[in-house]
Amino acid sequence: MAYHSFLLEPISCHAWNKDRTQIALCPNDHEVHIYKKDGTKWNKIHELKEHNGQVTGIDWAPDSNRIVTCGADRNAYVWTLKEGAWKPTLVILRINRAARCVKWSPRENKFAVGSGSRLISICYFEQENDWWVCKHIKKPIRSTILSLDWHPNNVLLAAGSCDFKCRVFSAYIKEVEEKPGPTAWGSKMPFGEMLFESGGSVAADQTLVGGGGWVHSVCFSHSGNRLVWTSHDSTVSVAEGGKTGTVNSLSSETLPLLCVTFITENSIVAAGHDCYPVLFVYDGAKGSLTFGGKLDVPKQAAQKGISARERFQNLDRRASETQGTEKDLNSLHKNSIRSLVSFSPPRHIQLNSIVRFKSQISVLEGGRNQCTKFCTTGMDGGMGLWDVKTLESAMKNLKIV
């Protein structure tokens, strides 16, 4: 596991390029900084200044090498690399509140932007006018869209919203693609059609189905048949296409999780206000979701005898005689994790620095099917790189199926 501290401010969002040598991140202001890996150090090579408000979402299209950013200034820009510099193109989203999250579709011919104006903008490039156009998905969204994820078929889009629901919509644009084949989620997919909504059918005695909190993060599995989302009431839920009547939730004992991703078809890694990633295992046959373990190896504090003086001091300060190791967070990050991405760095370096919580996870290497490495960034301005194999060997009971 490696940790690199970029800045003192929180990292709002980040995105990796295709070969994972460059990272674009927003240091909680109006700009996007691109860092390039140079051995063990990260050097800033570009600064993208166009937004007038905080940049809330960044996504880097791996194949076409374009970056899309969206911000609190209600705009989105598509950046292309021309002669060594990134040139922006404005995309008019026609929203009257801040944009919250953005994602390129798998084939990179369109992208989706979730915003506070209770709608999703699906943007695609119109060749005749040489201009990005957008279409809106409005019904039946009742509040801000917090998170988006595309299905591998380039048409279905999962959206997590502040109205406590996770939905799957069709974002089929006939100008840029042919009609999609049937999927586990449905076969008729006109634009804007909602194919799944969580919390739709709640049985009388199931008070915890689907979660009663804002849906912070959604993720499709590699095959697209499973959908996981985390909610603000500390639950993680999984739904399977085709079996949409049953949603399997797990109420966790931790603080709410802010970001989630599949690392294999059955294993889910999530992270949030507690500052460490956690593993969940989903059993498709039994339809059950279980807690797999905490994915954080704290530094082993030197075990020494506690003197009488320390004992009384602890009693005075903390009303307990034991050494308070719980006072400092024994985790790599020390503030909420906001994003999580699967990744592959060439080497991992152990760094013993104080960090704060995480808020983003991204899969770096191996895709969502067989992730071998993932990366987390957080409110502490740092980025942690996690190696799945190392974690598996470090924690004896951890099993990634």
Place this chain on the structure above:
Amino acid sequence: MAKNTDSARFRKVDVDEYDENKFVDEEEGGENQSGPTRLKWTLCSDNILQTRTPRYLCLSRCFFERAELLVVRVLSSFKSGDIEKAVGSLDKAGVDLLMKYIYRGFEKPSDNSSAVLLQWHEKALAVGGVGSIVRVLTARKTV
């Protein structure tokens, strides 16, 4: 003309008062001194009362207040040693519901109730974790 010679007392009975959805077992207050199993049953029956009663029938706020008072009374009558066992017997949904009642009880402290509720809180926290408190805060169906 015919005269009705049967008893007419039934006409004075208020059927709505005996509606089973409004049924609150008043005797439980007196029987609380019996063993822990009885109390555990009482606690669980309260939860059943809460979850099975359709909400649109609980029109009056006083129904909830009566339920709260009853639960706090039941919780206070447990012996401290038995609290852990009782919490252990509840499932996840039960622990979350218990947390909701505990926080409700905190809102209206009376005599010794807060101290007892704090003991319950500690045991419920050990089982439910911080997540159960988050669910009390974010739950849309309040107790």
